[in-house]
Amino acid sequence: MASTQEAAGNKSSEVSDEPTPAKQPRLDQPTASQESTAMQQHDFKKFRLVEILDNSQRAKYVALLGKFDTTDGISSSSSSSSQDGKNGEDSKSSSTSAILLLEKEAFPVEQLQQSQLGLSLFDHRQTVETVMHNDIWHKYRLPLESSFCLAKATLVHPATDRLAAKYRRRPCHLVVESPEDYRKRTEPALKSAGAKHSLAWVGNLLDGSAEADRLVFDDPDPAVGFVLHADLKWDGRRIDDLYCLAVCRVDGLHSLRQLGAQHLPLLENLMDKGRKALRDRYGVPLSQQRVFLHYQPSFYHLHAHFTHVSADWPGQQAERAHLVTEIINNIRLMPDYYQKATLTFPVKEGEPLYDAYKDQLDLL
Amino acid sequence: MASTQEAAGNKSSEVSDEPTPAKQPRLDQPTASQESTAMQQHDFKKFRLVEILDNSQRAKYVALLGKFDTTDGISSSSSSSSQDGKNGEDSKSSSTSAILLLEKEAFPVEQLQQSQLGLSLFDHRQTVETVMHNDIWHKYRLPLESSFCLAKATLVHPATDRLAAKYRRRPCHLVVESPEDYRKRTEPALKSAGAKHSLAWVGNLLDGSAEADRLVFDDPDPAVGFVLHADLKWDGRRIDDLYCLAVCRVDGLHSLRQLGAQHLPLLENLMDKGRKALRDRYGVPLSQQRVFLHYQPSFYHLHAHFTHVSADWPGQQAERAHLVTEIINNIRLMPDYYQKATLTFPVKEGEPLYDAYKDQLDLL
Incomplete structure (x- = not known):
């Protein structure tokens, strides 16, 4: 859910911080367990680099596309039913392709x-x-x-071309969206792209049928209420890294662009009850909580991010994150601020919104 | 200059990326050169950890305070004239203290x-x-x-208590500053703190007597002009990490709070000529440049940061960075926006502005 939908910003955050006890065979000594389906062990000596998909100097992270030289030592074919394999040829070509996400440990x-x-x-x-x-x-x-x-490693194997594209770094641009741009370009592009996405998982969160174990707070009010969960990106241990996600109960609010004076009670309720819930549960003072919306959001049902002010997560940059204190202030100064404002947001090449704005961008 | 003044956000960015050729003695084999003043070599086996001053999960960075067990193998006393040593006792106690900043290599x-x-x-x-x-x-x-x-390491030795305090992580809080707060709390606190600081280095930048080798562009107009330099934090090589700093020529403009309709030409000139200069010099399209001001800034002479939209620098978060496109838009919507707005900014415990707002913060 949340982590899957939100992960676009930085894949390195998907690499788990929580290793569980497991067997520790040596890399160059294939053991009997590698042949079993229960606990396969990949032979990394047979991994040949094809392409560096992405890298981050700051996070000490790389995403590598590679191939296993032979099928020897590769995990059993019982796990080769890729969710992304669309047809026979795709499945076949992907049978030895693998994506390796590596992040050095802190x-x-x-x-x-x-x-x-x-x-x-x-x-x-x-x-x-x-x-x-x-x-x-x-x-x-x-x-x-x-x-x-040591490096935390996530191996996606077998991997399809579609999966490789997901992890491949793409150039990013800043779109400057006037209210007219929003009506003429953004809305139509989102409508045609949005038809493909389901927000069923949001419904599951709201009715408590999913991720109940990560629920921190639930305000059932249909107009100003929300559910607040510990985000899957956060391991729940280091308070300095706190990341929670509040999903509003009200339906039909897609993004910042729609907010106005009538939503002040909702925004104030989020800031008040959401922050207090995190103070009570995790001991984080209200003044150490960063509460923000994304524009553009990664899914179009109003939701807010709560992070510790010391936390260094992707997606907190000025071009994407809008502090709720600032949003409330703007609406108080000018009730239709977000209908009149020119808003800047990042797009990656190949995304629907990139295509909608391509002719406006300075691409050299 | 710039890098020194701007470094408060994240010390890890000070660790150099550019090793120069040098001798490579083994750590456990003191060589004759360690006794010479020309190229001392510290004996890291004798470093004993006293305190972990700071750490970053994301950047794989730690700041360690320690002591060298004996004076054997420590660099020659010719370099012990610490800039921060205030008196005899301080110098003495610091003679074996050392700060070790470590960041894993990407x-x-x-x-x-x-x-x-x-x-x-x-x-x-x-x-x-x-x-x-x-x-x-x-x-x-x-x-x-x-x-x-390998880890990039910066050893500060001998180190004083003041230097240790500079690298010690301090809790951070978000201040919500109304216009009245600005007049009654921020301005007085800055005035009393500002008396201690000199902005002579800004004058040296503007008249070209410093850092001329890093100059990218110079607009001499006294009202809307600026000098644009490659920031010392950036190694000038990886374009994805571009970081440049524009210092405006006009005097008396301290921060965002003072900006109004009369400054639109200055802001538009920055966006126009500054971005074009970086496009011409480094080939970065205008739409891939993030241009922002800090509030609060680290020095109170108007300046703007230019980074590549893919660059992952500290200080780009929503609570500190204000995009110039957004500033221009806000002033167009409401000429006195920044005199009327409630602005959020981060403060660290112990800073002058923290003391000015301590009673307003929720500290549990």
């Missing part, structure tokens, strides 16, 4: 604190590279000890 | 592309941990080969 601060490991962080058998010295400032490149050199 | 995509290394990424002597399997989705923890396990 420094394990708890471990450092407990053991006072200090410099057992480093591999003292390796060489250190001196970059520069200037007064009290010294720059080095230091080799890390192998236990600090 | 995956080297060029290297992967050239060599088709594929899975030489991984250390095949180490064990792989299986986290889960579900249909085509497989999660692992993979050991990385040692050449992909």
Whole structure:
């Protein structure tokens, strides 16, 4: 649900932070369990790089497209019924293609604190590279000890071309949308694209038939009420990384563009009850909660994001996130602000809204 | 200048990406050169962790405070004249204290592309941990080969308590500032704090006596002109990470709060000439440039940030960055928008503005 719908911003957030206990075979020693369907083990020595789909300098993340050289050592064919395989040829060509999402692990601060490991962080058998010295400032490149050199890996295998396209980095542009643009370009593009999407999962959230275990708060009021869930992107442990999602109960509100004075009670209720619920559950002061809407949102049923102000999630940038305090202020200053405003939002090449605005963009 | 003044947001961006050729002694083998003042080498085996000052899950960054066990193997005392050492005692206590900023290196995509290394990424002597399997989705923890396990390190040594405080993570809060708050709290707090700061470096930028080598564009008009420099945070190589800073020539404009209809020519000139200069120099289309002001800014002389829309820099979040397209739109809708608006901004505990607003914040 939420995490699937919201994941477009950054795939690295899909890489799990919660490893579960499992067997630990060595990479170069295929074991009997690799042949079983219960717990297959891929032979990464046979993975050949075809394309780097994406990479992030900041998150230390790469998305790789590759192929397994042979079918030996590849996980059993029992799992080859790809959801994205549309036809026989697609399935066949994808049978050895794989997408490998890698993200370096963060420094394990708890471990450092407990053991006072200090410099057992480093591999003292390796060489250190001196970059520069200037007064009290010294720059080095230091080799890390192998236990600090793990990558969280998600392997999608077998993978189709459609899946590869999902993870491939595409150039992004900023669209500057006037009210007239909204009527003439955005609305028609969304209507024709939206026909393909189902929001059944939103209904399941609202009636409690899905993700009840992640529910934090439920305000049943049909006009101003909402359900607030811990987002699947968040592991629920580190409070500094808090990410929750509030889905409003009112139907027919698609985005920021429709908000006006009549929605002030809804927005104020979100800020009041939503933040207090997170304070009560997680101990986060109201003044440390960032509450915002996306424009454009990734699904067109009004919802708000709640994150810890210290959290460094994708989708919080100025061109996408609109603080609810700011929205309330704008509507108070000018009740039809969001019908009159020129709004900027990002689009990726190939998306329906990109095609709708392509002729307006400066593409060199 | 710019990078020093702007660095408050995230110290990890200070860690250089540009290693220069240097000797490569082994960490556990002190060499003769360690005793020389020309190229000292710290003995990281003698670094003992005292405190984890900061850490970022996303950037894989930690700031560590520690001490060197003895003075053996520590860089020569010729570099111990700390800029921050205020008195004898401070200098003495800091003589073995050190701050170590570590950031894992990103995956080297060029290297992967050239060599088709594929899975030489991984250390095949180490064990792989299986986290889960579900249909085509497989999660692992993979050991990385040692050449992909380097950390960019900045050692500040000797380090004072003041320097440690600079790198120590402090809780952050969102202030909601009404126009009245601005007059009664923000302005007085900034005036008393501002008396301590010099903006001489801004003058040096504007008259060309500093950083001329990083100048991208200069519009000499005293009313709407500006100088545009490549920011020191950016290495100038990866276009996706572009970061430039425009400093306006007009004097007396401190922040967003003062902008009105009379500044539309200045803002439009920035958007027009600044973006075109970056298109001409770096080939970045106008629609891929994010142009924004900070509120609160880190120094109170009007300046704008230009980044590539794909760049993942700190300080681009909705609570700090205001797109210039949005600012222009707001002033067109309501010429005194920024004098009437309620603006949200982040403050860190201990900052002058935090103290000015402490009683308004919800601190539990």
